[in-house]
Amino acid sequence: MTKIKLIPDPTFDATVHIPVPGKEDPTPVRFTFKHRNTDELQKFIRKERSDVDYVLEACEGWELDDAWNRKNVAALLNTYHAAARAIAVTYLTELTGMQPREREETR
Secondary structure (H helix, E strand, C coil), X not given: CCCCCCCCCXXXXXXXXXXXXXXXXXXXXXXXXXXXXXXXXXXXXXXXXXXHHHHHHHEEEECCCCCCCHHHHHHHHHHXXXXXXXXXXXXXXXXXXXXXXXXXXXX
16 A cells, blocks of 8 residues: 655656647656645745746656756747646646646635
């Protein structure tokens, strides 16, 4: 039986489904996300930043052949217009366990 850890691992992996123009289904990409507790997540959400900075602050890496760095994150977000939203939705859904509509209803 799996047990919950009171002090979780500092990172976790999750699959982000990135919409790709011309493809019927989004392309799955594994990201390594940073865990945040409730207080840290509230601060993170309230902070204003660019999409590139959001992704760099939310994640530690990805399973792409390209290196994880600012330039490549910017290229991903510039090339795939819905990538930033897909990454943010996946991150918040994984951390909170709530789907996007549920989060809107609790605000």
